[in-house]
């Protein structure tokens with residue numbers, strides 16, 4: 025193994041490098057990893073924060089919204105002085121300040137069918153931290169077609185969802201929720217409300233799933249939907265096997281995306 029860490033890196037990552045499941049080899053994998061985070065909001069803030077802190081080599085943050093005052097009770101990558109700034113730029117500054125070693129790329133394009141393949145092509149893992157159903161389905165389909173692991177999280181009210189999709193090894197998002205709900209135009213937490221700490225739980229768990237995938241530690245949440253009830257402090261695991269009739273990962277798929 026050819027692993028050389030500077031004295032600063034050894035100090036910065038000491039607490040995670042002494043974990044038996046990680047070690048120096050795990051840290052090297054984290055440093056080599058390229059992760060794409062869609063959304064710099066209530067989930068993307070904690071997910072990006074922890075991934076930057078852990079030393080992920082390259083982190084892309086995609087968001088085309090501007091920071092608003094009403095974001096700040098949950099979107100902790102931003103702050104009051106940054107109202108009006110692009111969220112992806114704000115998150116980039118925050119994560120860079122935490123860990124200057126991480127190559128952080130700010131992406132301000134909206135994710136659409138025409139650019140999704142190009143945007144995620146160079147990344148090992150995609151993290152869905154959006155609150156937009158159209159983008160959620162698009163990322164699922166693109167990741168399945170491009171064979172990229174996807175960590176998908178969602179929150180609304182006091183209900184949260186988390187699942188890890190590894191194409192070829194089990195289910196995808198459409199195996200569980202085949203079609204977009206008809207009222208899916210509006211972001212869910214805009215309608216239902218959400219507490220920042222609650223979104224933080226799911227976002228931090230998304231970072232955990234990424235770090236497990238990168239290092240090989242533990243078991244990713246594949247073929248499983250984890251449902252978190254924040255009021256009861258209850259986690260429920262629901263078996264979510266691959267659906268052979270799934271329109272993107274089934275036996276006879278028909279969904280295609282240009283470039284994927």
Ligand SMILES: [Zn+2]
Nearest residue numbers: 196199270273
């Ligand atoms: Zn599927």
